[in-house]
Amino acid sequence: MLYTVNMSVEKALKASKLKVTKARIAVATILEQSSSPLKIEALYDALPDPKPDLVTVYRILESFEKSGLVHQSDLRHGHAHYTWGHTHHLVCTACHSTFPLQGDEVEKTLKTIAKQQKDFTVTDHALEFFGFCKNCTN
Amino acid sequence: MLYTVNMSVEKALKASKLKVTKARIAVATILEQSSSPLKIEALYDALPDPKPDLVTVYRILESFEKSGLVHQSDLRHGHAHYTWGHTHHLVCTACHSTFPLQGDEVEKTLKTIAKQQKDFTVTDHALEFFGFCKNCTN
DNA sequence: ATAGATGCAAACTATTTGCATCCTC
DNA sequence: GAGGATGCAAATAGTTTGCATCTAT
Numbered sequence A, B: 001m002l003y004t005v006n007m008s009v010e011k012a013l014k015a016s017k018l019k020v021t022k023a024r025i026a027v028a029t030i031l032e033q034s035s036s037p038l039k040i041e042a043l044y045d046a047l048p049d050p051k052p053d054l055v056t057v058y059r060i061l062e063s064f065e066k067s068g069l070v071h072q073s074d075l076r077h078g079h080a081h082y083t084w085g086h087t088h089h090l091v092c093t094a095c096h097s098t099f100p101l102q103g104d105e106v107e108k109t110l111k112t113i114a115k116q117q118k119d120f121t122v123t124d125h126a127l128e129f130f131g132f133c134k135n136c137t138n
Numbered sequence C: 001a002t003a004g005a006t007g008c009a010a011a012c013t014a015t016t017t018g019c020a021t022c023c024t025c
Numbered sequence D: 001g002a003g004g005a006t007g008c009a010a011a012t013a014g015t016t017t018g019c020a021t022c023t024a025t
Helices: A007-015 A021-034 A040-046 A056-067 A107-115 B007-015 B022-033 B041-044 B054-066 B106-116
Strands: A071-076 A078-086 A090-093 A098-102 A121-132 B070-074 B080-084 B090-091 B098-100 B123-134
Touching: A021 A040, A021 A056, A021 A078, A040 A056, A056 A071, A056 A078, A071 B123, A098 B090, B007 B022, B007 B090, B022 B041, B022 B054, B022 B080, B041 B054, B041 B080, B041 B123, B054 B070, B054 B080
Parallel strands: A090 B123, A121 B090
Antiparallel strands: A071 A078, A090 A098, A121 B123, B070 B080, B090 B098
């Protein structure tokens, strides 16, 4: 797989004031083009040779997440998954398949669930909100 | 802290066909009485002497989760958290405080959020559904 | 009596840290 | 040129596995 210049990705990096490097472009491009959340191992495998160090990939993802370019999710597979942007998923407990949920807002998403459930038996879910509490909001 | 016989916990174990052992009663009691999600380290610290092996605690939590007695959540603190039953939380990114969300159903919970936000600035959230996809539903 | 629970030791996986060198701006 | 990014080596944290022994049913 060949990675040519990916303008939207480069713009995103610049907008976040991150230096544009080959490794970052490659990681961002793979995430952007993936239709499902990627674990680091899969992301690493997809990187073109010469691959950057695994440690670098971890650091890149950390910087992307701080900038909000990427979203980390816990799919209960024993390791983190990353998506370009911020989406939610249906995760099959048996085969580990993931199905992206449509809709930008949580409410909208929830209304869609009823239909989705026809083909997906929801047995559990995770819902956590992150942010700053009263004491930490300065 | 002394753990006397905890009937509700013992009943729950029996109902799940789990053998009633001292270690299980202790773990279940601590979780049941905790108002916030507990990480394994904190749970272990709270165990009365003589403490069971840490490995045993991991195995107990695994069996509890399989039986649905306990719910595991990823609060982005680098390790799992457990709650007796199934609740969701507001998690402060700065001080790691957690605030339980009231309401049994997701919809109900979401409507409550608007008010909660007055004192809690939500910057991100996680929402994942787990279960069985079409192919895995037999 | 027997299946399942526990303890101990060791392994494993995912992730992080330190430091020297390199590259983007 | 300077500050941030990367590579390499090593460490760490959380969790899991194997196996012998013990215990609740």
